[in-house]
Amino acid sequence: MRRTSRLLSGTALAVAAAGLAVAPAYAGDTDDTGGLEMFPSSVVPGGRVTVDTAACGEGGTAVGDAGAVGSGTFPLAPGTHGDGTSGQFRVPPSAQPGTYEIVAVCARSGRRVTGDLVVTLTSPRQQVHPHGSVKTGVGGALGHDPVQTAAGVAALAVAAAGGTWLLHRRARGDGI
Structure with a gap:
């Protein structure tokens, strides 16, 4: 029984070691030229994207496909800044975030290269400023209008004066 378990354990270890020995060979076959690079990598619907790759070699051309985002195909031609290939496409205004x-x-x-494009509703270059009020239930009912603020202060002053007058009459015993 022990001999069988040792034999099975030894076989399992040999298979695992063989799998590990194959893994580095596969990792060494990876592409050193990279995939597609997007500029900007995050864009709003309606924005223009420039695509670059070095995978097609010096002076190479390619056909890009942005059909996933709804833009269709676009050409990539030799770039002016070195040995890369570049092209552009516009993200349709109807594109959904993702x-x-x-x-x-x-x-x-015939080499196929890929890259990811992120479509967002706000541009990373746009600074979003908060607006509105915090819904805490305390204050802020009149807003920032000075006329409404003055009217609110006047209403509070009249109420305070009336309350003081009533308390004064009651303290004197005049009744209400």
Whole structure:
């Protein structure tokens, strides 16, 4: 019984070691030229995106596909700043927020490269300023209008004066 369990344990260890030995060889086959780079990587609907890749080689061309976000295909041509390939497309105004995979296929090699584009409702460049009031139930009912604020202060002053007058009469015994 012990011999069988040792044999099975040894076989399991050998299979696991073989799997680990294969993993580094696969990791070494990864692409050093990268995928698609998006500028900006986060865009609002209606915005323009520039796509760059070095995967197609120097002077290479490609066909990009932004159909996932609703833009269709676009050409990528040799870039002016080195050996990369670049192109542009516009995100449609009807695009929904989310992460979309953009694909390009190199013309010479048929190589497929991908990158992610994030569509958001607010641009990271836009600073969002808070507006409105905090719903705490305390104050803020009249807002920032000076006329309404003055009217509220006057109403409070009349109420305070009337209350003081009534308390004074009661203390003197005149009745209400």
